[in-house]
Amino acid sequence: MKEINLPPNVDIKVKGIEALNNADSIAGALKFLTLLNREPTNYVEISRHLYQNQSIDEIFARARLQPKAN
Numbered sequence: 001m002k003e004i005n006l007p008p009n010v011d012i013k014v015k016g017i018e019a020l021n022n023a024d025s026i027a028g029a030l031k032f033l034t035l036l037n038r039e040p041t042n043y044v045e046i047s048r049h050l051y052q053n054q055s056i057d058e059i060f061a062r063a064r065l066q067p068k069a070n
Contacts, residue, residue, distance in 0.1 A: 013041060014049050021050075026066060 013036060020029040051059055 010042060010045055014046050017046060018050060 016032060016036075017029075020032050
C-alpha cells in the first residue's frame, strides 16, 4: 500500500493514538481523544494510517483483547 503523506499535526496525532493503543488504558485513550476534539481532526485519515496494513479480522481480534470498561 502506498504511504500517505500526512500534514505534520495529523502525523503527531497519529503517533499519539498509536502510543495510546500500545501503552494506555481505554480510559486514557478516550481522555486523549477528548482533548483532541478541541480542534478539528481528520479521524478518517488517522484511521486509514493506523489500520492500513491490517485486515478487519486483525483489528477486531485486537479490540477483543482490550479489557472491558466497568
